[in-house]
Amino acid sequence: MAAGPAPAPIVAPTRQQTGAAAEDAALAYLLGQGLQLVARNVRTPGRGGGEVDLILREADGTLVFVEVRARRSARFGGAGASIDARKQQRVALAAQHFLLTQGGPMPPCRFDVVLVGPARDGAAGNTLQWLRAAFDV
Template sequence: MKGAEAEARAAQHLQALGRRVVAQNYRIRGGEIDLVTLDGPVLVFTEVRHRSSTRYGGAAASVTPQKLALMFRAAQSYLLREHGREDLPCRLEVLTIDGPADTGHITLIPVE
């Protein structure tokens, strides 16, 4: 349930930034996108990572190159399945929550 709480808070945060949530938990074999939002005309694919404690590193430390590769693959799949093309304006990002899911510190990290 903690993951769902973090994702709900992330969605609220992104909506407060003026974005519109268009999909949640988009899954393909071997990959998932937690949130897909529209930031103006740009689709944004967001991975939500939450760590209640920094005991094993913060939430950003839990994002591996393999996770980013799977995220990229899922985003490509989303573009093809939902829009029929891969060349739409889009970007990837990671939203981290460090501390309690409902009150922890939120950081948005662009994926280059």
């Protein structure tokens, strides 16, 4: 009896794949809440700058700069634990760079965070938590 091909090894998603999937989930959720996408993955030029995962606009014109954080487990404080003051400053730097490139009057702005983590109690899927005005800089 001939053996079939060996099954492909199960490979865990990379951090980049996990992050991209979390950003996609966050974007779908925020669009469903009525926000409009302005830009994704906006970076400052050069090394050592910052990045904004999502930039959206609310119906009243407020620009919402969104940091998306994903964790595969709640160990080490979960997804929100990694958004320290340094990370907030880097997001703010990228937001400032974006605003300077847009010209025109300065719209109202807000910094939000979307946390994506594993479902509780072993349930399938992920949880998503939207924290409006999560930090000020």
